[in-house]
Amino acid sequence: WRDLPPAQRPDLSEQHRTYRSLLGSSVANGAPLTEAQQQRLAELEPDDRSAEAALLRAPSLPHATWLQDNEHRHALSHQWEQLFKDYDVVLTPVAPTPAFAHQQQGHKEERRFPVAYADGVRHIGFRELFYWAGLPVLPGLPATSFPVGLDDDGLPISAQVVGPYLEDRTTIAFAHAWEQAQGGFVVPPRYVQGDA
Incomplete structure (x- = not known):
């Protein structure tokens, strides 16, 4: 995987972060976070870009952030398309x-x-x-x-x-x-x- 050219190599950790963000926002459906999740959300650093942070923030994701994540999803689709030209x-x-x-x-x-x-x-x-x-x-x-x-x-x-x-x-x-x-x-x- 590391030997692939960068244009053909989707960043799997960033992809997973975006997946958790978009999935979490689509299935939140007003369900409250558990007490443990609320505690972890409160302890997050503002610049935490982990998949766990994305999931905790997903139920209250601002629309502008959702749009950015959706654009990232389209960019990833393009990267996968490039990869499958050779594999x-x-x-x-x-x-x-x-x-x-x-x-x-x-x-x-x-x-x-x-x-x-x-x-x-x-x-x-x-x-x-x-x-x-x-x-x-x-x-x-x-x-x-x-x-x-x-x-x-x-x-x-x-x-x-x-x-x-x-x-x-x-x-x-x-x-x-x-x-x-x-x-x-x-x-x-x-x-x-x-x-x-």
Whole structure:
């Protein structure tokens, strides 16, 4: 990714910030922030351009800022269009974690999920699960997820293939070719029908 010319390399962290801002403003629907979110919003530095800050500010986003984010979305779409002049598809994870055990404790915004890094395990929030899945959404690109195997706990791991605008058949064909070459979905051992 770093070897791509800058004109062909969308800044994924800025893209995610814009995604969280526009998504957050579109789904806010007057719902109040949780007490913890209100506290984090109050503590933000004015120049904080993180994705978390964008999401916290989204429910009260000024229209002028929304317009700037929307313009950024169009610029990103153009960058992706340039990238796909030289590449057929882009492969990414679907999520920063494999499948995880079901949990319903506490408010979903306050739940944490383990992610393995080279230097150990960190816990991320619910919204951070959408980093990769949201990548094709903002520029309006087709994406197809497909299974790539099981983790050490026997839970599914998936990837996604992202393609050029309106080329849904390209991503579906890639996922099908992968399945033919590598095998398709494998039922996790703990979930084979008939097991308790």
